[in-house]
Amino acid sequence: MAKVIFSSELQLLTGEDHAMVSATNYRDLVAELLSRYENLSEGEIMKMAVAIDGVVIPDPLLESVSSSSEVHFLYRISGG
Amino acid sequence: MAKTHVTTSINGEATEFLCEPNETLLAVLRNELQLTGTKEGCGSGDCGACSVTMNGRLVCSCLVLGVEAEGAEIGTVEGISNKENLHVIQEKFLEHAALQCGICTPGLIVSTKALLEENPDPTEEEIRYYLAGNLCRCTGYDKIIRAVMDSAVVMRGDA
Amino acid sequence: MSEAREYKYIGQRTIRPDGFDKVTGRADFGADLSLPGMIWGKILRSPHAHARINKIDTSKAEAHPDVMAVVTHQDFPAVTAGGFAVGEGQVDFKDLSKNVLADDKVLYHGHPIAAIAAKTEAAAEAALSLIDVDFEVLKPVLDIAEAMKPDAPLLHADLFTQGLAEQPEKASNIASRMELKKGDIEAGFAAAEVIVERDFSTPTVHQGYIEPHATTVRYEADGQSMVWCSTQGHFDVRAIISTLLSMDLSKLKVIASEIGGGFGAKTTVYLEPVALMLSKKSGRPVKMAMTREEVFRASGPGSATRSRVKIGARKDGTITAMKAELNYAAGAFKGSPMAPGCMTAFTPYDVENMYVEGYDVVVNKPKAAAYRAPGAPQAEFAAEMVINELADELGIDPIEFRLQNAAKEGTQTIYGPKLKVVGLVECLEAAKNSPQYKQALAENQGRGLASGFWFNIGGQSSVVINMKPDGTGTIIEGSPDIGGSRASMQMMAAEELGIDISRLTPVVADTEHIAYSATTGGSRTTFATGMAVIEAAQDVVRQLKERAAAVWNVTAEQVEWEDGVATNVASGEKLSATEICQSAEKTGGQVSGRANINARGAGPSFAVHLCDVEVDKETGKTDVVRYTAIQDAGKAIHPSYVEGQYQGGAAQGIGWALNEEYIYSEDGVMENAGFLDYRIPLSSDLPMIETVIVEVPNSFHPFGVRGVGETGIIPPLAAVATAVSDAIGVHMGDLPCSPPKVLKAIQDAS
Ligand code: FES
Ligand code: FES
Numbered sequence: 002m003a004k005v006i007f008s009s010e011l012q013l014l015t016g017e018d019h020a021m022v023s024a025t026n027y028r029d030l031v032a033e034l035l036s037r038y039e040n041l042s043e044g045e046i047m048k049m050a051v052a053i054d055g056v057v058i059p060d061p062l063l064e065s066v067s068s069s070s071e072v073h074f075l076y077r078i079s080g081g
Numbered sequence: 082m083a084k085t086h087v088t089t090s091i092n093g094e095a096t097e098f099l100c101e102p103n104e105t106l107l108a109v110l111r112n113e114l115q116l117t118g119t120k121e122g123c124g125s126g127d128c129g130a131c132s133v134t135m136n137g138r139l140v141c142s143c144l145v146l147g148v149e150a151e152g153a154e155i156g157t158v159e160g161i162s163n164k165e166n167l168h169v170i171q172e173k174f175l176e177h178a179a180l181q182c183g184i185c186t187p188g189l190i191v192s193t194k195a196l197l198e199e200n201p202d203p204t205e206e207e208i209r210y211y212l213a214g215n216l217c218r219c220t221g222y223d224k225i226i227r228a229v230m231d232s233a234v235v236m237r238g239d240a
Numbered sequence: 241m242s243e244a245r246e247y248k249y250i251g252q253r254t255i256r257p258d259g260f261d262k263v264t265g266r267a268d269f270g271a272d273l274s275l276p277g278m279i280w281g282k283i284l285r286s287p288h289a290h291a292r293i294n295k296i297d298t299s300k301a302e303a304h305p306d307v308m309a310v311v312t313h314q315d316f317p318a319v320t321a322g323g324f325a326v327g328e329g330q331v332d333f334k335d336l337s338k339n340v341l342a343d344d345k346v347l348y349h350g351h352p353i354a355a356i357a358a359k360t361e362a363a364a365e366a367a368l369s370l371i372d373v374d375f376e377v378l379k380p381v382l383d384i385a386e387a388m389k390p391d392a393p394l395l396h397a398d399l400f401t402q403g404l405a406e407q408p409e410k411a412s413n414i415a416s417r418m419e420l421k422k423g424d425i426e427a428g429f430a431a432a433e434v435i436v437e438r439d440f441s442t443p444t445v446h447q448g449y450i451e452p453h454a455t456t457v458r459y460e461a462d463g464q465s466m467v468w469c470s471t472q473g474h475f476d477v478r479a480i481i482s483t484l485l486s487m488d489l490s491k492l493k494v495i496a497s498e499i500g501g502g503f504g505a506k507t508t509v510y511l512e513p514v515a516l517m518l519s520k521k522s523g524r525p526v527k528m529a530m531t532r533e534e535v536f537r538a539s540g541p542g543s544a545t546r547s548r549v550k551i552g553a554r555k556d557g558t559i560t561a562m563k564a565e566l567n568y569a570a571g572a573f574k575g576s577p578m579a580p581g582c583m584t585a586f587t588p589y590d591v592e593n594m595y596v597e598g599y600d601v602v603v604n605k606p607k608a609a610a611y612r613a614p615g616a617p618q619a620e621f622a623a624e625m626v627i628n629e630l631a632d633e634l635g636i637d638p639i640e641f642r643l644q645n646a647a648k649e650g651t652q653t654i655y656g657p658k659l660k661v662v663g664l665v666e667c668l669e670a671a672k673n674s675p676q677y678k679q680a681l682a683e684n685q686g687r688g689l690a691s692g693f694w695f696n697i698g699g700q701s702s703v704v705i706n707m708k709p710d711g712t713g714t715i716i717e718g719s720p721d722i723g724g725s726r727a728s729m730q731m732m733a734a735e736e737l738g739i740d741i742s743r744l745t746p747v748v749a750d751t752e753h754i755a756y757s758a759t760t761g762g763s764r765t766t767f768a769t770g771m772a773v774i775e776a777a778q779d780v781v782r783q784l785k786e787r788a789a790a791v792w793n794v795t796a797e798q799v800e801w802e803d804g805v806a807t808n809v810a811s812g813e814k815l816s817a818t819e820i821c822q823s824a825e826k827t828g829g830q831v832s833g834r835a836n837i838n839a840r841g842a843g844p845s846f847a848v849h850l851c852d853v854e855v856d857k858e859t860g861k862t863d864v865v866r867y868t869a870i871q872d873a874g875k876a877i878h879p880s881y882v883e884g885q886y887q888g889g890a891a892q893g894i895g896w897a898l899n900e901e902y903i904y905s906e907d908g909v910m911e912n913a914g915f916l917d918y919r920i921p922l923s924s925d926l927p928m929i930e931t932v933i934v935e936v937p938n939s940f941h942p943f944g945v946r947g948v949g950e951t952g953i954i955p956p957l958a959a960v961a962t963a964v965s966d967a968i969g970v971h972m973g974d975l976p977c978s979p980p981k982v983l984k985a986i987q988d989a990s
Contacts, residue, residue, distance in 0.1 A: 008656070009419040013405055052657035056940070058840050059699055073656030076418075076579045078695050080762025081447075081504025081612040081950055101362070117272040118265015120500070122450040123532040127915035130450055158265035171263040175255050178880035181723035181888060183262035184269060184451040184500025205928075213924040216915060218448045218501050219723060220884055221891030222923040 003030065003070040011074060014040040022072075027051060027064045030072065049074040089150040091116070092160025100147035107131045109147035110157060118158040118187045122216065129215030132188035132195075133157045139195040141214075158187035161194060170194055170232045177228035181219035189215045193229050201237050205230065248803075249734045249741055250943055253880045256727040257746055258498075267498045270454030270470025275525040278456065279308055281511075281518045282364035282528070284354045284371050285538060286346035289380035289604040289908025290393065293344055293353070293373060301356055301370035306363040309521035310371070311514060312354045313341040317486040331476075331508070333483050335573040339607050340484065340513055346375070347395055347572035348606050349909045350537030352510075357518040357526050380604035380908035384546045384567045387413040387603045395572065395602045415574030418582050418598040420654045428561025428593025432552025436630045440622040440973045442957070443901035444544040444569065446536055447611050448892070448920045451500020453539055454529035455511045459519035460491075467494045469512050472502045472720050473759025477509055478751050484513045495750040496720040503892070504610030505540040507759050536913035541902060542611035543576040544569040544603075545618040549585075549626045557636050559645045561593040562586045566619050568600055571607040576600045577615030580695075583655035584954075585619035587693040588642070588664055588846065589627075590651040604908050610761065613694040613950035617893065617957050624690040624958030625973060638689050639672050647693075647846075663872030663936030664691065664846035670932045671848045676868045685854045685865065686967025692847040692954030696947040697762035698839030702755035703772040705733060705780050705833040709825075711818025713737070713780070715746040718757030719769040723885060723949065728766045728877040729773045732943065736777035738804035739817050755836055763947030766877060767938075768839035774942050779833030787827040788815045841940025845948055847871035849890060849955035853963040860983030862898055862964055868930040869955075874938040874946030882948050887929040889952020895921045896953075897960035901976050 002021040012018055015038045024030035035041055051061045052073040058064055059077065066072060084099040091114070098113050107124075110116045110133070122128035124143045131142040134156035135149075161168045170193050173179070180186045189212065196203060196211045203211065208229050209222070217225060261267040298310045319337045337343075342351050354371050358364035379393045386392055392413055401408050402416040429435060455469035465487070471477050474496040482489050499506060511528040519526040530539065550563045564585050568576035582598040611617075631641035646668060651659045671677060671689065681687055704716045715733050719725065726746040734741040757769065785799040788806035792799070792813060800807045804817045824830050852866040869886040876882040899919045903911045912918045937944025957975065964977045970985040 006656070009421055010403060013403075055657040055660055056841050057657065057695070057698075059697065060838055071657070075656040076583065078580055078583070078697055078762065079507075079610060079614065080694075080697055080764065081502075081507070081610040081614050103362075111271075112274070115274070116265075117268065120269065120451070121271065121529075122452070122500075123915050125532065125914055125916070128450055128532075162264055167260070167263065174263050175259040178253070178256070178724070178878075178884055180259075180262055181881070181884055182449070182451070182499060182501045183258075183267060184449075184498075186262050187265045190263060209924045209926075213922040216450055216920060216922065218450050218503070218892070218920060219888045221887035221889075221921075221929050222926055223887045223929045224880070224884060226923065226928070 002068055003066045003072055005030070005034065005072045008074060014038060014045070024066055026066055027061045030066055046074065048077065050077045085148050087148055087151050089153055089155060091155045092157060102148060104147045105143050106145040106147050106150055107142040110142060116157055116159055120184055120187055122184065129192060130185055130188045132191040132215065134191065134195055139192055156191070158191055161190055169235045173228040173232040177224045177231065179220065179224040179228035185215060185217040189217065189225060193232065197233055197236055202233060247735060249731045250877050251879060252731070254727060254731060254741055254878065256724050257730050258721065258726050269451055269498045269500050271529045273456040273468045273497065274527065275456060275458060278525040278527055279357050279359055279522060280361040280364045281355050281357045281515050281526045282361065282368055283352045283514065284368045286342065286349060286351040286353055288346060288375055288377050289349045290378040291346050291375040292378060293342060293346060294376055295374040296354060297372040298354060301367050304367050304370055306358045307356055307367050308359070308524060309357040309518045310354060311517045311521060313338070313343045315517055316341070316484060319484060331480065332573070332575065336480065337484050339573060340510065348604050350534065350606060351572065352538065355514045355518055357522050381413065382603050382605060382904055382908055384544065384569050384601050384603065387601050388567070388599065395604065399574065399602065413602045415570060415600040415602055418579055420582050420596045421594070422652065422654045423593035425561055425563055425593050425595040429552045431554065431560040433555045434630065434633050435550065435552040436626050436633060437548070437550035438626055438973055440547045440549065440625065442545045442618045442621060442975045444605055445542040445896050445900045446540045446918065447503035447505040447542065449501025449503060449505065452530040452532060452535045453510050455515050456525060456527040457512065457515045457519050458525040459516055464491055464493050465516060467492065467512055467516060468497055469494070470497050470499045470506060472499065472506045472722065472761055474720065474751055475718060475756045476507070476759050477512055480509050481513050481516060485516060493750055493752050496748055499720050499722055502722055503612045504614055504761060507610050507761050510539055532915065533913045536918060537910055538606050540609050540611065541606055543608040543618065547619070547622045549622045551626045551630055553630055553634060555634065557634060557641055557644045559589060559591045562589065562591050563595045564619070564623065566596065566598045568598065568615065569603045569605060569608065570600050571605045572602060573607045574600055574602060576608050577610065579615070581615030581619035584616040584693050585623045587653055588647050588691040589645045590647045591645060594654045596654060612889065612892065612953040616692070616694055617896065617954045620692055620954050621957035625961060628688065628958065628962045629971065639668050642691060643668050659844065661936060661939065662844055662846055663934050666934045666936055667846050667848040667870045667872055670870045670934055671850055674850060674868050674932065676850050676852065676866050676930065679866070681852065684857060684967060685852055686963040686965065688851045688959040688962025688966060690849055690955040690958035690962065692951050693844060694763065694951040694954065695844050696767065696842040697764045698768045698842040699758035699764055700838045701757050701769040701772040702836045703769065703776040704754060705776045707780060707821050707831040709821055711816070711821040712743040715744055715773060716749045716754050717746065717769055717773065718749060718754040719765045720760045721748055722760055724878065724881040725765045727881060728770060731877055732770050732773050733777045736774050737780060737817065738802060763845065763949040764842065767842055767941055767945045767947040770945055771839050771941060772835040772837050775835035775837060776833040779835065780831060783831045783833065784817055784820050787820045787824065790827055791815065841938070843874050843938025843940065843946035845872050845946045845951045847951045847955050849959045851956065851959040851963045853960065853967055855964060855967040855982060857986055860979035860986065862977060862982060864894055864927055864960070867927060868932065869952060870932040870934060871948060871951055872934040872936050872946060873948050874941065875935055875944035876933045877943065877945065879933060882933055883931040885948045886931045886952045890929050890956050891921050891926060893953045893956025894926065894960055897957045897975055897977060899976050899978055
């Protein structure tokens with residue numbers, strides 16, 4: 002199962018610092034999280050970037066997630 | 082306001098224009114004559130983007146009135162290269178990558194030419210002080226100073 | 241990643257393709273386009289830093305014969321709250337629409353209230369005085385700490401702090417709070433033997449591009465409207481205007497002019513929607529350009545900060561805990577770069593226990609815009625200052641101290657993922673070996689060193705390469721070129737195609753001629769658009785091989801491509817790119833390559849800067865006497881322009897550290913809104929800036945590119961302030977280290 006690590010911001014909504022999720026892609030993983038945590042809104046999560054195994058993906062949707070993956074949601078970084 | 086008729090020479094070409102008495106030479110060059118190579122960065126004499134020569138003297142065209150061009154010889158960036166080739170200073174700016182965005186470049190090239198005509202063998206410090214009126218926000222000046230030093234060598238014929 | 245690959249073009253110092261136009265004055269920048277029948281727009285700006293607008297009376301202005309259109313906020317369609325991500329991150333359209341033209345309140349001195357279009361610039365300017373505005377003047381709040389107080393004057397009655405455990409009931413100037421944690425901060429400090437804790441502040445600064453914001457537009461009621469402007473991202477300008485003016489994307493063509501510097505502040509809009517509305521009302525093309533004073537008072541600036549940093553270490557030099565509170569001034573509307581500040585502050589360190597808390601605070605200043613590595617210079621300044629002081633207390637060389645705790649591959653960041661391969665250690669080693677580090681200091685001199693980290697980003701880029709019948713090609717991209725990126729696109733395409741750079745012309749196309757490309761920012765262009773160029777070039781090569789294969793009646797697999805020439809493996813026959821293109825009409829038509837990507841795997845770039853200063857103890861004036869900027873480029877495509885980014889970043893950071901600041905009167909009026917008084921570094925202020933390009937390749941880019949534009953502005957703040965502190969023996973935690981402040985510090989100490 003993939004390990005999803007929540008930022009302190011998301012911890013306010015999930016109440017825990019990580020979750021084990023079985024999903025094969027990002028979309029399914031998010032769907033699973035949304036069904037698990039009722040305070041978590043789709044809008045909240047969709048505006049964040051994701052890092053799967055250390056690679057930051059600015060606009061994720063169908064990215065594959067493996068059973069050993071580490072997934073972080075993070076603030077969308079822009080720049081100057 | 083009645084416009085004033087001005088007869089002048091720009092880059093060696095006899096030119097006439099009409100301008101308001103309070104219109105700057107910079108505005109005339111850019112808006113009346115479409116010579117937009119001369120840039121406006123501040124309009125207050127602080128940035129040098131509008132540098133031109135007037136009777137051989139380096140001036141900020143934003144601080145000169147259009148009517149003052151009457152009977153004068155004006156030199157702008159458009160007149161630096163001849164029809165065939167770039168001027169050495171222009172070549173050296175490119176070779177040394179002395180520009181990033183390039184908005185300061187026309188002013189710097191006009192100023193550099195005026196400097197090297199006045200002082201063909203300037204020290205690094207003399208260059209830095211002469212060009213202190215030409216702001217560049219992109220480069221940190223390093224490559225500009227090197228381009229000017231190298232231009233001086235070539236123009237003196239040392240190279 | 242083909243590390244062993246020998247490059248033919250990459251790494252050369254070629255002449256940039258847009259160079260000729262730039263040195264001859266032919267390049268057209270934002271203010272350089274005029275159209276037939278064009279009129280001029282000017283903006284009426286708030287004389288107050290904080291006031292309610294009771295009424296705007298434009299009737300006198302409208303009646304004036306010179307005036308051809310007047311617009312206020314009321315002319316724009318209502319924008320609902322919310323926004324969406326456009327390249328640079330989150331844009332709140334409601335806020336943006338109120339920043340472009342104030343609604344019921346003005347929130348900073350210079351806030352636009354109305355705009356007038358007239359036949360000449362002077363006439364438009366003169367007519368502004370005909371607009372009557374009835375204000376109820378309110379007390380402004382400028383300082384972050386003041387704005388955070390519960391009884392502070394409120395900018396927005398509907399702003400409630402986000403990111404708190406409990407939903408607040410009372411509105412406040414604190415827009416949001418962020419918290420990042422790693423390990424156990426209390427245990428970390430308990431394990432420390434030496435702890436340093438300090439307060440810091442950095443002023444409001446401006447990006448200071450030499451080209452003021454400018455635009456020329458033409459509204460077409462039935463056809464397609466045109467916006468020409470100086471921007472880092474014309475596709476995002478299109479998106480913003482289409483929302484603010486409620487127009488279909490297809491009704492808008494945005495052309496990016498040459499851009500005279502942006503540094504982050506040309507990622508948003510100020511004039512463009514207003515100009516378009518003036519054009520709509522007047523039926524004429526409209527040009528608008530800010531004066532330098534307007535640029536200072538109402539565009540940019542970079543956020544002011546107040547922060548507190550505490551770091552603890554064991555005597556052997558192991559850092560055990562790092563803690564920061566970072567408060568950022570967002571200006572009139574929420575959205576300072578507080579979050580990236582929190583994420584970057586401690587990232588150069590591999591430390592078990594960290595805690596960072598950040599606040600985004602609104603104040604009566606212009607809305608902060610991105611400024612080169614937005615948020616990071618302020619945060620890392622505070623962190624690096626404490627690191628230097630701690631190294632000093634421990635009696636450990638600051639480079640050794642950093643090496644001992646340096647972030648590297650596998651380091652768990654505080655903001656999420658573990659780092660991939662990064663080049664911080666290599667930069668530190670290069671600093672140790674630099675001639676400057678070995679040079680002894682003279683009297684009144686001081687030395688400072690600091691590291692910097694910036695993420696870099698990827699994102700969407702689109703590229704088309706069209707081959708011409710003579711075998712030359714045009715590279716069409718959608719990324720405005722601020723610092724010479726067309727040169728690197730040309731080189732990457734040449735490398736991949738195997739044809740000379742002189743045969744390739746890179747062009748930044750308008751929004752109609754290439755698909756969406758994200759804004760130039762986040763140091764993304766050479767990385768992401770470069771990846772698209774490489775992919776498009778590969779697409780061209782694939783097609784050229786197919787054409788050759790067809791001619792030879794073999795399969796494409798039997799054709800090899802090298803140095804721009806196809807070889808029939810079986811027969812040894814050859815066909816050059818030029819020959820294939822010359823007969824393209826016989827083999828299926830012309831050849832175009834294409835790539836539309838959303839690049840990921842951007843590689844962080846670390847930097848280490850070394851600064852030596854000399855302080856005149858009579859006047860407090862500081863001169864930078866030696867400077868070395870070291871940074872990991874991954875791979876330098878065009879080394880001169882990479883060095884240029886390092887030098888330019890260093891110069892901006894030096895200005896930030898030594899001189900630059902917005903000086904405000906008590907009623908919130910900026911008192912130094914010009915280059916004479918807001919002093920950016922002049923050529924006479926700086927020495928040569930030595931550079932070292934470290935190359936630790938980013939495995940996600942075919943050539944190893946990381947992106948270099950932003951990191952260079954981060955280390956100078958602490959490197960310079962540490963050097964000044966070192967020279968005068970007094971800790972300088974409040975920027976800038978301007979002569980009066982340094983002199984006072986010297987006098988207070990003696
Ligand atoms: S525009 Fe003339 S000096 Fe700046
Ligand atoms: S190159 Fe941009 S201001 Fe000099």
